[in-house]
Amino acid sequence: MAGVVLDGEDLSSFVAEIFVKHGMRADYAATLAEVLVWADLRGIDSHGVERVPRYLDLVARGDIDLKGEPQMQxxxxxxxxxxGGNQFGAVPMGLAxxxxxxxxxxxxIALGTIRRFGHSGALGFYAQWIARQGMAAIVMGSGMPLMAYHGAKAASLSTSPLAIAVPGGPSGVTMLDMASSIIANGRLRLAQRNNEQIPPGMALDAQGEPTTDPAKAVIPLPVGGPKGAGLALMFECLTSVLAGAPVLTAMLGPGKKTWHTQSQTVIAIDVxxxxxxxxxxxxxxxxxxxxxxxxxxDPDEPIRIxxxxxEKEAAQRAQSGIPLSDRLRRQLVEIAEKAGVTPPPAML
Structure with missing residues (x-):
């Protein structure tokens, strides 16, 4: 089988059931699945259900507590x-x-900082939801060192994403959703799994040398060089440090602690x-x-907001379904079988 195409609701229910079987609250699992499938619908496959195997690895490692309960102050x-109680980020971010x-x-206006949680998926999900309530939204994030600081050869910054959304526009919301790196870390991992060549100037290998080899590219570079690096550093200041849970200093400084964690800041402005x-x-x-x-x-290239x-991709996939590679299909079926979950018929 070359791959499958699944209805978004079926895929979301399937993924939620997997996490429930691993001990997650049903409503939390539904939120997590919704965030992942939201990305898949929009063609952001690196942040969609592609993450499920990695997420379960983080649970098995003890980095994520599926029974964690966010606490608000x-x-x-x-x-x-x-x-965030070391829960997956979709849970505390949904609350935020x-x-x-x-x-x-x-x-x-309101501003909230969110600390100590696992990967939250695409930040655009949260910014878009806020904008659909008639608000302007700014969501920024930080986390473990994955990207090289400008001029450095080692992973020293998070790929620190940013999403800004306002009500209005062709789909009801106009939104920017981007990473501070030229290529998002999730997209880099996806290229490695699919053996896709990395364009020059996007990543370094483990020794800090430029590479286009997907098997060697492990450290993404900041977008705009010092500009992207500066943004990522300031996002760390306005998220992790502001929330009293510094990440980069703990992981790069003496002791070099290693764990999977993120912090984010959410701002909503009532238009x-x-x-x-x-x-x-x-x-x-x-x-x-x-x-x-x-x-x-270029007359052949449209100008896009x-x-x-x-959003156009989301409208199309809502009708035609979400495509999954055969590699991912096999991974998810194996995970489901181990958990005692029945996959959608199209996956078998």
Whole structure:
């Protein structure tokens, strides 16, 4: 079998059941599966169900506690802190996005820092959800050293992602979702598994030398050199350090602790406090229209708004299904069999 195509809801239910069988609360498992399938629908396969085998490895290693319960602490009217309890990030981040919107409704703006949790998936999921509530959203993240600091030969920064979203635009939300690295770490791992050549200037090997060999490329480089490195460093300051759980100093400094952990900061801004949301949306729609109408450098290449390609892909995959490689299909079927879960018929 060359691969399969699965309905998004079927895939989400299947993945959720796998994590329930491993001891996760059903509602938490459903949230985790929703975040992963959201990425797959948008063609961000490196952050979709491709992560399931890796996630279960982290559980087996003891880095993730599937029974962990996030704890929230109110810092001020518009500020809050969530300790993720070493749970997968989708759980505390789901709590954070809802809390941010609730507090922003009262105060006009809300900021929350979230610490001590595992991989949270694509940050765009959380930013888009906040924007669909009529809010502007900024979500930034940090974590273990994976990317080289500009000028360094070793993994010394997280690939620190950033998602910014506002209501309005062709799909209802205009959103930028990016990593601070030229190539996301998940995309690098996917290229390795699929034996895809890495373009020059994107990654280093374990010795800190430039490489295009997918089997050797292990350290992504920052986008824009010192600019991407600077962003990633400041995201560490505004997430892990602000939350009282520094990551990079613990992993790079004396002792060099090693564990899987992340921190993030979520900001929600209530547009309605500034102006009617409908007027804001209308202006965003107009801005997107103006950008689309710009003269093209290449007549054959369309000008796209941030997130536009992914939303078109989501609409298409919602109709046609989510494609899985045969390699991933076999991995998931094996995991399901060990857990006592019946895969969707299309996977067998």
């Amino acid at each position: 109110a810092v001020a009217d518009a500020l809050f802190l969530i300790d 996005m809802r809390e941010a919107v609730t507090r922003a409704r009262r105060s006009g 309605a406090k500034f102006r009617p949301v409908e007027e804001f949306v209308s202006d965003i729609d107009l801005l997107d229209t103006v950008i689309h109408a710009l003269p093209r450098l 941030p997130g536009e390609r992914a």
